[in-house]
Amino acid sequence: xxxxxxxxxxxxxxxxxxxxxxxxxxxxxxxxxxxxxxxxxxxxxxxxxxxxxxxxxxxxxxxxxxxxxxxxxxxxxxxxxxxxxxxxxxxxxxxxxxxxxxxxxxxxxxxxxxxxxxxxxxxxxxxxxxxxxxxxxxxxxxxxxxxxxxxxxxxxxxxxxxxxxxxxxxxxxxxxxxx
Numbered sequence: 379x380x381x382x383x384x385x386x387x388x389x390x391x392x393x394x395x396x397x398x399x400x401x402x403x404x405x406x407x408x409x410x411x412x413x414x415x416x417x418x419x420x421x422x423x424x425x426x427x428x429x430x431x432x433x434x435x436x437x438x439x440x441x442x443x444x445x446x447x448x449x450x451x452x453x454x455x456x457x458x459x460x461x462x463x464x465x466x467x468x469x470x471x472x473x474x475x476x477x478x479x480x481x482x483x484x485x486x487x488x489x490x491x492x493x494x495x496x497x498x499x500x501x502x503x504x505x506x507x508x509x510x511x512x513x514x515x516x517x518x519x520x521x522x523x524x525x526x527x528x529x530x531x532x533x534x535x536x537x538x539x540x541x542x543x544x545x546x547x548x549x550x551x552x553x554x555x556x557x
Contacts, residue, residue, distance in 0.1 A: 401451060491527050495526075
């Protein structure tokens with residue numbers, strides 16, 4: 379395996395910590411979603427509890443963040459839906475190449491989301507807009523989920539691309555050991 383790929387494997391603990399931090403944030407967002415939703419539902423049916431007007435918008439924003447962050451986590455665990463019906467008919471090399479191409483495409487999508495998401499967050503649309511029920515809260519936070527998704531995808535896709543490239547050399551090393 380090339381020295382560069384060996385050096386990149388040293389970053390595995392950084393990816394492990396990043397994964398745990400993002401997973402913890404997702405858990406906090408889920409807890410927040412549940413608590414606010416329970417409060418809002420209880421406020422509709424129990425007379426002495428007030429229904430916060432801001433609950434729906436805040437819960438939806440938290441759900442968006444949770445969705446994009448958990449999607450980035452699924453990239454690391456290779457937990458996304460993929461078509462494998464033809465995998466048994468393809469050679470190992472063709473399968474490795476197609477997996478690498480798919481990972482590079484997802485990496486490119488992450489870059490597009492990051493770049494254009496940052497542009498959207500910096501635009502007047504983001505700065506001047508506000509939530510209807512929370513006029514003091516900028517729409518920036520809603521739009522920030524786009525570059526957040528891109529950054530998460532890039533972080534974990536880089537690891538996957540390195541692992542996929544490394545898989546080409548691992549097979550060659552296995553053949554040498556068999557001889």
